[in-house]
Amino acid sequence: xxxxxxxxxxxxxxxxxxxxxxxxxxxxxxxxxxxxxxxxxxxxxxxxxxxxxxxxxxxxxxxxxxxxxxxxxxxxxxxxxxxxxxxxxxxxxxxxxxxxxxxxxxxxxxxxxxxxxxxxxxxxxxxxxxxxxxxxxxxxxxxxxxxxxxxxxxxxxxxxxxxxxxxxxxxxxxxxxxxxxxxxxxxxxxxxxxxxxxxxxxxxxxxxxxxxxxxxxxxxxxxxxxxxxxxxxxxxxxxxxxxxxxxxxx
Amino acid sequence: xxxxxxxxxxxxxxxxxxxxxxxxxxxxxxxxxxxxxxxxxxxxxxxxxxxxxxxxxxxxxxxxxxxxxxxxxxxxxxxxxxxxxxxxxxxxxxxxxxxxxxxxxxxxxxxxxxxxxxxxxxxxxxxxxxxxxxxxxxxxxxxxxxxxxxxxxxxxxxxxxxxxxxxxxxxxxxxxxxxxxxxxxxxxxxxxxxxxxxxxxxxxxxxxxxxxxxxxxxxxxxxxxxxxxxxxxxxxxxxxxxxxxxxxxx
DNA sequence: ATGTGGTGTTTGGTATACCAAGCGCTAAAG
DNA sequence: CTTTAGCGCTTGGTATACCAAACACCACAT
Numbered sequence: 001x002x003x004x005x006x007x008x009x010x011x012x013x014x015x016x017x018x019x020x021x022x023x024x025x026x027x028x029x030x031x032x033x034x035x036x037x038x039x040x041x042x043x044x045x046x047x048x049x050x051x052x053x054x055x056x057x058x059x060x061x062x063x064x065x066x067x068x069x070x071x072x073x074x075x076x077x078x079x080x081x082x083x084x085x086x087x088x089x090x091x092x093x094x095x096x097x098x099x100x101x102x103x104x105x106x107x108x109x110x111x112x113x114x115x116x117x118x119x120x121x122x123x124x125x126x127x128x129x130x131x132x133x134x135x136x137x138x139x140x141x142x143x144x145x146x147x148x149x150x151x152x153x154x155x156x157x158x159x160x161x162x163x164x165x166x167x168x169x170x171x172x173x174x175x176x177x178x179x180x181x182x183x184x185x186x187x188x189x190x191x192x193x194x195x196x197x198x199x200x201x202x203x204x205x206x207x208x209x210x211x212x213x214x215x216x217x218x219x220x221x222x223x224x225x226x227x228x229x230x231x232x233x234x235x236x237x238x239x240x241x242x243x244x245x246x247x248x249x250x
Numbered sequence: 251x252x253x254x255x256x257x258x259x260x261x262x263x264x265x266x267x268x269x270x271x272x273x274x275x276x277x278x279x280x281x282x283x284x285x286x287x288x289x290x291x292x293x294x295x296x297x298x299x300x301x302x303x304x305x306x307x308x309x310x311x312x313x314x315x316x317x318x319x320x321x322x323x324x325x326x327x328x329x330x331x332x333x334x335x336x337x338x339x340x341x342x343x344x345x346x347x348x349x350x351x352x353x354x355x356x357x358x359x360x361x362x363x364x365x366x367x368x369x370x371x372x373x374x375x376x377x378x379x380x381x382x383x384x385x386x387x388x389x390x391x392x393x394x395x396x397x398x399x400x401x402x403x404x405x406x407x408x409x410x411x412x413x414x415x416x417x418x419x420x421x422x423x424x425x426x427x428x429x430x431x432x433x434x435x436x437x438x439x440x441x442x443x444x445x446x447x448x449x450x451x452x453x454x455x456x457x458x459x460x461x462x463x464x465x466x467x468x469x470x471x472x473x474x475x476x477x478x479x480x481x482x483x484x485x486x487x488x489x490x491x492x493x494x495x496x497x498x499x500x
Numbered sequence: 501a502t503g504t505g506g507t508g509t510t511t512g513g514t515a516t517a518c519c520a521a522g523c524g525c526t527a528a529a530g
Numbered sequence: 531c532t533t534t535a536g537c538g539c540t541t542g543g544t545a546t547a548c549c550a551a552a553c554a555c556c557a558c559a560t
Contacts (some may be wrong), residue, residue, distance in 0.1 A: 018328065019541065062512090063316055070320050078268065079551045080511055094410040101355035101411070105347065143548045160344040161351070164414065238511070268513065297542070307515045312542085328542055329521045 019056050026054065031073050036084055045074070045082040065104045071167065076184055087171060093224055095172050100216035103149060105197065106156035107212040111205040114155050122151060122197050126190065141186055142177060148193060152212070156215035179222060198200075262307070269306050274314035276304065281323050282420055286334055295324070295332040321417065337421060343474055345422050350466035352415045353399060357446065357462040361455040364405050367491035372401060372447050376440060391436055392427060398443055429472060442468075 027050070036043065051061045065082055068074040078080040087095070110119065125148055128143075150169075153162040169176075179185065192215040199208040277300070286293065287495070315332055318324040326332040339457045360369065375398055378390075400419075403412040413466075429435065442465040449458040 020543075046510095048510095059544055059546090063543095064314070066313055066316050069319055070317055076512070079510090079553085081511070094408050097355065097359070097408055098352075098410050098414065101351045102348075105351035105354075109267070109347070158344050158347055160341070160348050165350065189527095270513075296540095298540095308542095309514055309516090313513095326542070329523085329540085331541070 018242065019060040020063045023054055023056055024067055025065050027061075028068060028073065028170075030042055031068070031084055032173065034084075035174070036086055041169060043084045043086070045084065049081065053063070058060055072171065084117045089224075090226060092172065092175055092227070093220055095168055096223065098221040098224045099165060099168055099172070100213050100220065102161055103152055103216055104169070104209045104213035106153050106165075107200060107208040108163055108205050109120075109161075110152065111208050114158055114200075119197075119200055122148065122155075122200065125151065126193060141190075144185075145189060146176065170178040175223065178220075179219065179227070185222065187214075206233050269310040270313045271324055273304055273306055277311075277314050277371070278318060278323065278420075281318065281334055282375055284334075285424070286336055293334045295334065312460065314411045322394035322421065338472075339477060342422065342425055342477070343470055345418055346466060346470040346473065349415060349418055349422070350463050350470065352411055352418070353402055353466055354459045356403050356408065356411055356415075357450060357458040358455050359406040359411075360402065360450055360452045361409055361458050363407055368405050369447075372405075374451065375401065376443060390446065391440075391481065393487075395436075395439060395443075396426065425473065425477070426469075429469065429477070435472065439465075 045065075047058055047061060047065070051058045054061060065074060065076065069076055073084050073085060074082055122135045125144055150166075153165045156162065192211065196208060196215065199211055295315075297308055297311060297315070304311060315324060315326065319326055323335060324332055325335050375394055388399045400416075403415045406412065442461065446458060446465065447462045449461055
């Protein structure tokens with residue numbers, strides 16, 4: 001193996017991402033992996049306390065919070081505090097509607113722009129799931145389900161479409177995971193998916209768009225009918241925040 | 251007028267928005283109202299210089315920059331500087347595609363959710379523009395044109411749809427204004443609009459969606475064919491930024 | 501007991517000081 | 531003249547200090 005390397009192979013280099021970036025990632029993960037809809041959930045964040053916990057100063061922490069605020073995960077009110085935002089039911093429904101718009105356009109683009117080999121990968125994702133096995137392996141199917149929709153966005157080769165959907169997904173992920181098990185949604189879901197795949201394979205642009213849209217709007221209607229947030233403060237409402245005391249009840 | 255006021259009328263209060271907010275607005279306006287596609291445009295920003303110009307410290311200025319970076323207007327590279335981003339042609343095309351997805355879904359929602367009175371406002375927007383007058387009053391028509399599309403997003407009553415489109419519009423506004431005058435696009439544009447309005451008035455959901463989508467994709471194709479950014483550095487490309495010297499050539 | 505004014509503490513907003521990474525410039529070596 | 535090592539300045543990143551608003555709490559007066 002003497003002549004194997006004619007040039008020095010250099011390490012890919014990880015310039016030790018900035019604190020701001022790492023803090024942002026850590027905080028975002030902490031928030032998204034946190035059941036904000038539990039009635040006793042602690043929605044208030046403390047800048048200084050967090051900066052101590054993360055071992056950084058307030059500056060990078062505030063930059064992370066700033067970004068999270070822009071993304072809609074958090075809301076800071078001067079002299080009051082930083083609060084994790086709950087989405088109202090209406091907001092959730094709107095986000096699913098937006099999702100439907102994005103994904104149906106993505107399906108459209110796939111039928112005209114993607115190669116057969118790329119389209120083939122869609123069908124492969126469901127090979128292991130026969131009708132009888134879905135309920136038994138619900139967790140796995142749930143993952144495959146999510147991956148399927150993400151794949152559609154990716155195959156559209158429209159980066160901004162994919163990115164917009166990804167940002168959106170962060171907000172809806174908790175709901176999505178919760179609803180997949182209800183009723184026999186999983187079983188009906190896989191039928192929809194097969195239909196979608198076939199429409200795409202046949203390059204039927206309008207049909208693919210329609211099927212994707214209707215599939216997502218089914219989720220929307222399901223959430224509308226079966227999802228209940230009653231009794232939970234919707235932190236989107238100004239009044240609730242305004243009335244909230246600075247510290248948790250002593 | 252003795253008993254007019256039984257209670258003291260208090261002023262609505264404007265708590266003098268934070269410096270961060272005001273700096274953000276000012277900076278954003280400066281950037282969007284700036285021809286970033288001129289070949290000699292100064293794309294580099296200097297934190298300290300800007301903070302002096304705005305009369306604030308670096309902290310609120312950096313928070314504004316942070317936000318603008320997240321919105322995609324700006325990119326900061328450590329130890330190099332902050333750069334105003336140009337959109338590549340591909341990015342512009344993708345944004346228009348995304349816009350088509352958003353607005354066609356909005357049209358769909360209008361046909362099912364909006365009242366006749368709301369829909370009527372769409373037609374009113376074009377009352378003053380007869381076929382012969384369009385080219386003569388191009389500026390006015392351009393404004394009405396933009397307002398029309400924004401109105402559709404608003405009437406959808408889907409706040410997140412509207413907001414996503416608004417954010418998008420900031421990025422495309424320069425291009426949109428430039429293309430309206432080319433060819434006889436304005437004349438054909440108004441025909442499309444009338445067709446769209448009629449479809450919505452008839453509550454023809456699928457037709458309205460299709461017409462809106464196709465109308466926007468026409469713009470997309472037009473930009474694809476006639477818009478040329480050749481010779482301009484596309485600051486989205488890493489190499490270009492990496493090769494850029496720290497200061498402008500002396 | 502109740503209402504009221506003051507006071508201390510908490511909190512996000514802002515300003516500033518310091519750091520290390522990059523880059524240009526220059527001077528010395530060949 | 532060309533090359534290169536080194537110095538110094540510029541720049542974004544980070545830490546810290548200080549401020550004013552807001553609220554809770556308490557003492558005091560009624």
